[in-house]
Amino acid sequence: MTASAPVRDTAVTTAPRQRARKRRFASLPYLLSIPAILALAVGMGYPLVWQVFNSFREYGLAQQFGQEPTFVGFANYTQLLTDAEFWAVLIKSVAFMAITASATMIAGIGLAVLMKSIPTWPRVALQISLLLAWAMPIVAQMTVWNWLIDDRNGVVNYVLTLLPGVDMTGHNWLVNPWSFFGVASLIITWASVPFVALSVYAGLTQVSDEVREAAQLDGAGGFSMLRRITLPILRPILVILLLLQFIWDLRVYAQIELLQGFGARGGKYDLLGTYIYGLGVGQGHFGVAAAAAMLVMLVTVALSWFYVREMLKEDSP
Amino acid sequence: MTRKRSPLRYIGAGLAVVLAAAWAFPVYWMVSSSFLSAATISRLTPTFVPFDGTFTNYKEVLTDSGFLAALQMSLVVTAIALAVCITFAFLGALAISRFRFRGRKALVLAVILVQMLPAEAMFIAQYKMISGFGMLNSVAGVSIIYIAMVVPFTMWMLRGFVAGVPADLEEAAMIDGCTRMGAFMRVTFPLLAPGLVASGVFAFLQVWNEFALASILLTSDASQTLPLWLRDFAQPSSLAMIEWGQVMAASTLVAVPVIIFFLVVQNRMTAGLVGGAVKG
Numbered sequence: 164m165t166a167s168a169p170v171r172d173t174a175v176t177t178a179p180r181q182r183a184r185k186r187r188f189a190s191l192p193y194l195l196s197i198p199a200i201l202a203l204a205v206g207m208g209y210p211l212v213w214q215v216f217n218s219f220r221e222y223g224l225a226q227q228f229g230q231e232p233t234f235v236g237f238a239n240y241t242q243l244l245t246d247a248e249f250w251a252v253l254i255k256s257v258a259f260m261a262i263t264a265s266a267t268m269i270a271g272i273g274l275a276v277l278m279k280s281i282p283t284w285p286r287v288a289l290q291i292s293l294l295l296a297w298a299m300p301i302v303a304q305m306t307v308w309n310w311l312i313d314d315r316n317g318v319v320n321y322v323l324t325l326l327p328g329v330d331m332t333g334h335n336w337l338v339n340p341w342s343f344f345g346v347a348s349l350i351i352t353w354a355s356v357p358f359v360a361l362s363v364y365a366g367l368t369q370v371s372d373e374v375r376e377a378a379q380l381d382g383a384g385g386f387s388m389l390r391r392i393t394l395p396i397l398r399p400i401l402v403i404l405l406l407l408q409f410i411w412d413l414r415v416y417a418q419i420e421l422l423q424g425f426g427a428r429g430g431k432y433d434l435l436g437t438y439i440y441g442l443g444v445g446q447g448h449f450g451v452a453a454a455a456a457m458l459v460m461l462v463t464v465a466l467s468w469f470y471v472r473e474m475l476k477e478d479s480p
Numbered sequence: 481m482t483r484k485r486s487p488l489r490y491i492g493a494g495l496a497v498v499l500a501a502a503w504a505f506p507v508y509w510m511v512s513s514s515f516l517s518a519a520t521i522s523r524l525t526p527t528f529v530p531f532d533g534t535f536t537n538y539k540e541v542l543t544d545s546g547f548l549a550a551l552q553m554s555l556v557v558t559a560i561a562l563a564v565c566i567t568f569a570f571l572g573a574l575a576i577s578r579f580r581f582r583g584r585k586a587l588v589l590a591v592i593l594v595q596m597l598p599a600e601a602m603f604i605a606q607y608k609m610i611s612g613f614g615m616l617n618s619v620a621g622v623s624i625i626y627i628a629m630v631v632p633f634t635m636w637m638l639r640g641f642v643a644g645v646p647a648d649l650e651e652a653a654m655i656d657g658c659t660r661m662g663a664f665m666r667v668t669f670p671l672l673a674p675g676l677v678a679s680g681v682f683a684f685l686q687v688w689n690e691f692a693l694a695s696i697l698l699t700s701d702a703s704q705t706l707p708l709w710l711r712d713f714a715q716p717s718s719l720a721m722i723e724w725g726q727v728m729a730a731s732t733l734v735a736v737p738v739i740i741f742f743l744v745v746q747n748r749m750t751a752g753l754v755g756g757a758v759k760g
Contacts, residue, residue, distance in 0.1 A: 206628020
């Protein structure tokens with residue numbers, strides 16, 4: 164965390180001057196932040212207020228056609244929380260998030276450790292490949308993977324069929340829900356590993372050789388080196404990366420919606436994002452959809468709290 | 481791990497090459513398939529290297545009226561969102577990094593929190609708002625949402641750059657006779673240029689690639705952005721078989737500019753997202 168030190172230093176030395184400025188330009192910071200605040204208020208603030216408000220109102224098809232929405236207290240929430248389908252989607256989403264995030268972290272850390280222990284040229288080759296995968300726009304990722312797993316001409320089925328005793332000719336990967344989510348998880352892992360691997364690698368390069376040598380002189384072997392030196396130094400970044408993966412793997416609307424478009428639609432292929440979309444825009448149950456969105460928001464904010472605290476620390480003078 | 485000449489290093493190097501090939505394979509496959517003719521690509525044996533490649537797919541895509549309309553829509557939306565976002569975020573970043581004022585903590589907290597929110601947490605409400613304004617399928621409607629989406633991240637990133645230019649420099653210029661504005665324009669602003677470019681590229685990537693919000697705010701064929709057009713282009717329909725060569729050519733056209741921009745700024749991306757934690 165030494166990197167934040169210079170920032171802190173400048174903040175400390177400029178503090179008196181800022182105080183002087185504060186007197187002379189008391190209204191300037193407000194003028195400067197008004198545009199950003201307005202943009203946020205319109206694009207985020209107003210919808211948020213609408214959503215909180217309407218999650219407590221009956222707002223369905225009748226209200227779409229002019230009937231006045233009525234307040235129903237927590238009825239939308241209780242309707243959701245007693246609905247087996249909502250629970251099924253919620254559990255699927257959380258399981259999807261946990262599995263995908265764990266796979267991403269394990270693969271990412273593995274790749275980072277590998278990159279630290281190999282000569283320069285294979286490392287650079289690996290880094291370039293990872294960057295290419297990371298840079299792919301989501302829609303292009305999905306079209307390419309859909310082509311890879313195409314039932315008729317896809318290279319995946321072709322290669323698997325070459326294995327002895329395996330015949331995947333014409334196999335459609337997107338029909339069985341387990342296989343559908345497996346494919347989604349694989350694609351998201353493929354796309355998210357680069358960020359984790361490169362970040363952990365950057366962290367590993369910060370473990371200085373002096374520290375390692377000192378530990379070696381004191382008799383630390385490979386395992387205790389990992390446990391006592393490397394892991395403690397990497398801990399903060401690993402925690403943040405895991406949290407970001409949790410948050411990002413909960414928000415997979417685009418990938419799921421695209422895969423459904425390529426394969427099959429239907430409730431059994433839904434995760435939270437597509438489920439809320441279906442409830443609201445699809446069926447017109449805006450009140451219930453707002454309540455479901457509020458639940459997703461609360462989970463996200465709870466998950467991101469630690470991350471937000473770390474970011475705030477970076478900001479503090 | 482770093483001991484020299486251990487045979488493990490060579491096994492590791494081999495493994496790294498295999499993994500590098502595996503990770504890059506989908507990208508390679510996209511580009512390679514995009515050069516295959518319709519006849520070649522529908523063979524049951526895949527063509528691994530496009531020796532007899534053609535540019536027909538690219539010609540087809542580039543003359544597709546939907547592609548050109550979507551490209552235009554994407555350019556307009558991105559240009560508007562980017563110009564507004566950079567201006568607003570830059571002013572906001574100046575406020576939070578150069579001044580201590582009442583309400584600053586709340587603003588910073590809001591900026592960080594909003595970045596965490598998934599589209600799913602708000603898109604129903606944003607859809608209702610934009611449809612209430614009568615702005616579905618319009619540049620203005622989607623721009624309002626995009627600006628709110630990218631301002632926080634851009635502001636947070638610029639905050640770091642502004643804090644990196646010592647206020648002393650500005651003060652020195654003022655002692656030498658510059659006005660406050662002059663000092664800012666002549667000293668601080670040029671030093672911030674690289675930061676503005678980097679933040680601009682990020683905002684560009686976010687808006688250019690955005691799919692979830694576009695898919696619910698822009699539902700008519702006439703108002704599609706590139707990601708939406710690519711989705712429809714790649715989706716199976718009852719009318720015709722998917723032309724995989726063309727789909728891959730379209731995907732390549734959408735992806736290549738993004739990949740280039742991304743490679744230019746990715747170092748800062750890693751640093752920005754994980755903050756001080758990366759640097760140990």
